Amino acid sequence: xxxxxxxxxxxxxxxxxxxxxxxxxxxxxxxxxxxxxxxxxxxxxxxxxxxxxxxxxxxxxxxxxxxxxxxxxxxxxxxxxxxxxxxxxxxxxxxxxxxxxxxxxxxxxxxxxxxxxxxxxxxxxxxxxxxxxxxxxxxxxxxxxxxxxxxxxxxxxxxxxxxxxxxxxxxxxxxxxxxxxxxxxxxxxxxxxxxxxxxxxxxxxxxxxxxxxxxxxxxxxxxxxxxxxxxxxxxxxxxxxxxxxxxxxxxxxxxxxxxxxxxxxxxxxxxxxxxxxxxxxxxxxxxxxxxxxxxxxxxxxxxxxxxxxxxxxxxxxxxxxxxxxxxxxxxxxxxxxxxxxxxxxxxxxxxxxxxxxxxxxxxxxxxxxxxxxxxxxxxxxxxxxxxxxxxxxxxxxxxxxxxxxxxxxxxxxxxxxxxxxxxxxxxxxxxxxxxxxxxxxxxxxxxxxxxxxxxxxxxxxxxxxxxxxxxxxxxxxxxxxxxxxxxxxxxxxxxxxxxxxxxxxxxxxxxxxxxxxxxxxxxxxxxxxxxxxxxxxxxxxxxxxxxxxxxxxxxxxxxxxxxxxxxxxxxxxxxxxxxxxxxxxxxxxxxxxxxxxxxxxxxxxxxxxxxxxxxxxxxxxxxxxxxxxxxxxxxxxxxxxxxxxxxxxxxxxxxxxxxxxxxxxxxxxxxxxxxxxxxxxxxxxxxxxxxxxxxxxxxxxxx
Numbered sequence: 217x218x219x220x221x222x223x224x225x226x227x228x229x230x231x232x233x234x235x236x237x238x239x240x241x242x243x244x245x246x247x248x249x250x251x252x253x254x255x256x257x258x259x260x261x262x263x264x265x266x267x268x269x270x271x272x273x274x275x276x277x278x279x280x281x282x283x284x285x286x287x288x289x290x291x292x293x294x295x296x297x298x299x300x301x302x303x304x305x306x307x308x309x310x311x312x313x314x315x316x317x318x319x320x321x322x323x324x325x326x327x328x329x330x331x332x333x334x335x336x337x338x339x340x341x342x343x344x345x346x347x348x349x350x351x352x353x354x355x356x357x358x359x360x361x362x363x364x365x366x367x368x369x370x371x372x373x374x375x376x377x378x379x380x381x382x383x384x385x386x387x388x389x390x391x392x393x394x395x396x397x398x399x400x401x402x403x404x405x406x407x408x409x410x411x412x413x414x415x416x417x418x419x420x421x422x423x424x425x426x427x428x429x430x431x432x433x434x435x436x437x438x439x440x441x442x443x444x445x446x447x448x449x450x451x452x453x454x455x456x457x458x459x460x461x462x463x464x465x466x467x468x469x470x471x472x473x474x475x476x477x478x479x480x481x482x483x484x485x486x487x488x489x490x491x492x493x494x495x496x497x498x499x500x501x502x503x504x505x506x507x508x509x510x511x512x513x514x515x516x517x518x519x520x521x522x523x524x525x526x527x528x529x530x531x532x533x534x535x536x537x538x539x540x541x542x543x544x545x546x547x548x549x550x551x552x553x554x555x556x557x558x559x560x561x562x563x564x565x566x567x568x569x570x571x572x573x574x575x576x577x578x579x580x581x582x583x584x585x586x587x588x589x590x591x592x593x594x595x596x597x598x599x600x601x602x603x604x605x606x607x608x609x610x611x612x613x614x615x616x617x618x619x620x621x622x623x624x625x626x627x628x629x630x631x632x633x634x635x636x637x638x639x640x641x642x643x644x645x646x647x648x649x650x651x652x653x654x655x656x657x658x659x660x661x662x663x664x665x666x667x668x669x670x671x672x673x674x675x676x677x678x679x680x681x682x683x684x685x686x687x688x689x690x691x692x693x694x695x696x697x698x699x700x701x702x703x704x705x706x707x708x709x710x711x712x713x714x715x716x717x718x719x720x721x722x723x724x725x726x727x728x729x730x731x732x733x734x735x736x737x738x739x740x741x742x743x744x745x746x747x748x749x750x751x752x753x754x755x756x757x758x759x760x761x762x763x764x765x766x767x768x769x770x771x772x773x774x775x776x777x778x779x780x781x782x783x784x785x786x787x788x789x790x791x792x793x794x795x796x797x798x799x800x801x802x803x804x805x806x807x808x809x810x811x812x813x814x815x816x817x818x819x820x821x822x823x824x825x826x827x828x829x830x831x832x833x834x835x836x837x838x839x840x841x842x843x844x845x846x847x848x849x850x851x852x853x854x855x856x857x858x859x860x861x862x863x864x865x866x867x868x869x870x871x872x873x874x875x876x877x878x879x880x881x882x883x884x885x886x887x888x889x890x891x892x893x894x895x896x897x898x899x900x901x902x903x904x905x906x907x908x909x910x911x912x913x914x915x916x917x918x919x
Contacts, residue, residue, distance in 0.1 A: 246342060246370045249378045256385065258282045259398075262487045263477055265494040266530070274477040274488060283397035284486070286408045288381040291396070295408060298416035299384065302440040303423060304337040308376060312338040312367030335363060341383040342366035384408075389422045390460070403460040417441050418456045430457050473497055475536030475548040476686065483687075490687050491530035496523060499788055500533040507781045508541045511761070514770040516777065517541045519761040520549025522669045523789060524684055526676050526754055531686045532789070537764075544764040550666050553644060554760060556659030557774075558616045559668060559738030559747040560637065562675065562707050563699075564624055564657055565613050567636050570703035573627050575827045576610045576710055577809045579834050580620035584869055586848040587622070587654055594654050595846075596622045599739070599773075604719070606815050606834045613707075614716030616737065618658055625657035633657070639698045640671040640681060659738060668749050669758035675734070676751040678801060679704035702803035706822045708734040711750070715819075726779040731790050735782070737774025744768050746777035753796035755789045757782055842872040842903055844914040851916040853894050865891040870903060877911070878904045894918040 259277035262284075264270055275281075300307045306314050317334040335343070343363050370379060384396040393399050396419070400408040404415045411419070421437035422428075428436075434457055438450040473492060480488055500521045508519055518541070523533040536548035568574040582604045587594045596618045603619065612620035625633055631649040633656060638645050642663050645652075652661060666684065674681040679699030683691065710716060711734035714727070721727060727735050727750070735750025746761040746769070761777040762769065769777065807828040810818040815834050823829075846869040847853070855864055870879060870888040879888055880902050886892065895918060902913040 246345060246366050246373065249374050249382065252345065252382055253285055256282075256285045258284050258486060260284075261483065261485055263473065263480070264487060264489050265492045265497070266490065266532075267494070268489075269494040271473045271490065271492065271494055271497070272477065274483070275481055276483060278481075279392070280394050281392045281398045281402065282394050283401055285385055286381070286395070286397040286400075288377040290407070290409050291381070291384065292409050292411045292416070294413040295384075295396070295411040295416045295419075296380065298413060298420050298440065298444065299423075300337070300380070301444055302417075302420035303340075305443075307337050307380070310336060310338075312336065312371040313364050335360075336367065337383050338367040338370055338379050339363040341379060341386070342370055344383075344386050387423055388426050389419065390426045393426075404456075413444075414452045414456055417453050418460065421453075421457070430454075430461065433457050472501070473534065474539070474545075475550065476534050478546075478548070480687070488687070491528075491532065491685055492534065493532045496533045496789065497535070500535045500785060501538070503781060503784050503788075504535050505538045505540055507784075508538050508761075511769075511772065511777060512541065514772050515767065516761060516763065516769050516772060517543060518547075518549055518764045519759065519778075519781065520552075520665050521781065521785060522550050522665050522758045523785060524669055524673055524756045526673060526751065526756055529673070529682050529685050529692075531684055532755075533785075534686070542764065547764045549760055549764070551664050552764065553662040553664055554745045554762060555740035556661055556663045556668070557738030557740040557745060557747060558618075558621075558659055559736055559749060560659045560661075560663075561613060561616065561621050561657070562711055562736050563636060563640060563671065564621060564628065564633055565609055565710070566675070566699055566703050566707040567633060568609075568624050568628050569706055569824065570700045571628065571632075572824060572827060574609050574624065575821075575823050576608065576706055577811075577821050577823075577829070577832050578609045579606050579815075579832060580609060580612050580623055581605065582607050582612070582617050582619045583871060584845055584867075585619050585622060586846050586851070587626075594622075596654070596658060599720070608811075608816055608832075610710045610713060610716045610821075611719065611816060613710050613736075614713055614718075615720040616717075617720075621657040622654050625654055630654065630656055636698075637661075640667075640674060642667050642671070659740065665747075665758050665760045668747065668760075669756055672736075672749045672751055672758065673756045674698055675704050675708055676753075676756055700803070701801035702824055705801050705804060706824070708751075709822055711736055715817075721775060726775060726783045729783070729786060729790075731795055733786055737779055739774050739777075742768045743770075743772055746772060746774045748774050748778035748782035750782060750786065752786065752790055753798060754793060755786070757785045757789065759785070841911070842870055842874060842877055843912045844901055844903060845869045845871040847901075847914060847916045849914045849916070851914075853916065853918045855894060855896065855918060861893060864894060866894055868892050868901065876906045878906070878908070880904070 259275055259280050259282040260273040261276050262270060263272055263274045304314065314334060314336050346366060386395060388394050389399040393402055396408050399419055400406055400411055403419065404411060417437040417440055420440060421433040434450060434454045437453045441450065441453065476490065476492065500523065504519050504521050508516060518537055520537065521533060521535040522531065524531055534550055536550045537545050539545040584603060585596060598618050599616065607617065607620060630652065634645060634649050634652060645661055670681065670684050673684065677695065678701040679697055680695035681698045682695030683693050685692065712732050717727065731752060733750045733752045735748065738747035739745065744762055744766055749758040759778040759782045761781070803825050805823050805825050805828045807821055807823060807830055808818065809821040809830060809832060811832045811834055813834055846867055853866065868881065868886065868890060874888050879886055882899055898915065898917045900913060900915055903911040905911055
């Protein structure tokens with residue numbers, strides 16, 4: 217006891233001597249409690265929907281993890297008791313400095329290998345608030361005296377509850393975690409008011425050395441527990457600390473509007489408001505997850521959904537992936553680039569109608585086609601590898617036929633269509649028209665679901681391209697006219713016609729809604745992507761289905777993959793809402809159309825003013841002048857020595873009337889539309905009539 221008193225006296229003498237020297241020097245002062253609390257900036261902001269309903273937290277500061285400030289009444293009694301016992305057992309009695317603890321530390325530190333601290337919670341907080349960038353590890357006698365002086369100042373101006381509250385909010389825990397709010401949520405999965413005694417012991421053990429090994433933390437926590445109440449077993453504390461390590465490794469678990477949170481992670485403010493609808497967002501995530509489960513056996517893992525309000529452009533639901541099935545859940549399927557497939561065809565036909573090249577009842581020939589391009593001979597095929605012959609534009613679009621689309625692109629021009637797609641906001645189309653070639657009609661380019669929905673949203677809004685708004689703070693730019701209102705209206709009408717798509721999709725397909733919706737599907741090469749995008753007078757809904765890794769799905773088309781998801785979503789958003797009145801724009805006339813011969817039933821049809829006609833005379837194949845349709849003139853065929861010859865047979869085909877004709881290949885008679893085994897060399901294919909008059913000839917070569 218005498219030695220302890222002597223040590224205390226010695227410590228006081230040193231402190232008085234140094235203190236006298238420092239007291240006259242300018243010293244830092246303690247800010248008031250309110251300013252400290254008001255300056256607190258969480259690293260997480262609260263994300264809310266259009267109605268203020270919480271969508272969860274969004275991280276905005278990646279250098280530290282802080283939650284909202286936790287006030288004293290929000291702390292659990294067990295947490296308060298354990299923290300005070302572990303760090304400053306006479307906190308409630310002393311006036312900022314525990315002189316007895318200082319004396320004991322001075323006596324012990326003179327002999328011990330490991331130094332013992334004696335800073336009270338008040339002194340720690342004083343040092344924390346006045347650190348001024350200096351290392352917290354500097355614990356010289358001058359720093360200790362400054363802590364003492366500031367602790368006394370704080371105790372005179374702050375309440376004990378304010379001191380403990382502020383200290384708990386500012387102390388560091390493991391990793392980047394700072395403050396009891398973040399530590400409670402991230403390590404225990406709950407708010408600070410629900411922390412139990414076991415959890416509090418584990419958290420308190422982190423304070424002196426936050427990143428110490430788990431064995432050290434467990435030993436430290438058990439010592440604190442012994443001071444509170446003797447424990448028979450420390451296993452529960454060790455188990456909790458092990459769980460904190462696992463939790464800390466999984467802080468980015470997928471939650472509501474996950475990709476929206478990542479997209480807005482650079483935003484500021486404690487509350488970030490979005491235009492999302494929380495209920496619709498939940499439903500969209502659930503619907504996507506359910507359908508991807510259904511498609512799992514067909515090698516489908518990923519999908520995305522985007523819902524937009526047509527009138528405002530507000531984004532109501534944004535689902536970038538499904539974490540349960542995805543191998544790359546952090547990829548956002550709304551913004552990821554994927555091949556468009558047939559989903560671009562509405563804009564091709566709209567441009568042809570706008571330029572008065574075609575109208576909805578114009579006839580296109582769906583027959584075998586070969587075209588020369590920079591890349592060689594381009595021979596498009598329909599999805600079902602069948603040809604129907606003459607078909608109207610309305611039915612060609614409705615049934616997503618490829619040959620009529622390519623022929624329409626020839627009429628419109630690749631360059632003109634490419635420019636239109638660029639005007640519609642498809643951002644990655646930066647190559648020349650020759651680079652894309654005729655395959656542009658069939659969507660050989662990569663686009664995002666966000667771009668797709670924005671372009672379809674323009675169709676729904678009379679051809680005006682406007683911004684899609686994720687938050688109320690997004691720039692509300694004035695929509696720009698890109699397509700004419702009249703041609704947009706006619707295109708939307710064709711897309712909403714269930715009879716126009718019966719040949720491909722059948723009656724009562726997933727695309728046929730009771731309230732009328734304009735919709736288009738698309739499937740990319742090798743079934744890597746499915747699209748279904750459509751709109752009503754109120755909403756535009758887009759869906760993509762596929763695999764982020766790019767592997768093919770198994771026998772999944774737009775109607776079996778994306779369309780069921782789209783149908784469930786469009787039904788949901790339209791439920792209980794009558795369609796808005798449809799106003800026919802200026803520049804449109806309506807006429808009853810009949811086809812001769814009757815390749816399609818007579819029907820009412822929409823035309824641009826001055827383009828209408830009541831009878832459409834169809835030119836059939838037998839009416840055409842015979843010509844060689846395959847191969848094209850100038851074709852160069854390269855044989856592959858690794859492929860069996862029988863698998864490299866080529867078809868020789870004639871279009872038009874074929875009766876009474878003589879078809880010869882290198883002066884040898886052959887039958888029309890027969891398969892021929894290519895022979896290296898130059899070849900001449902001719903058509904002559906019964907009088908041996910030359911009608912058509914084609915030169916090609918085989919290498």
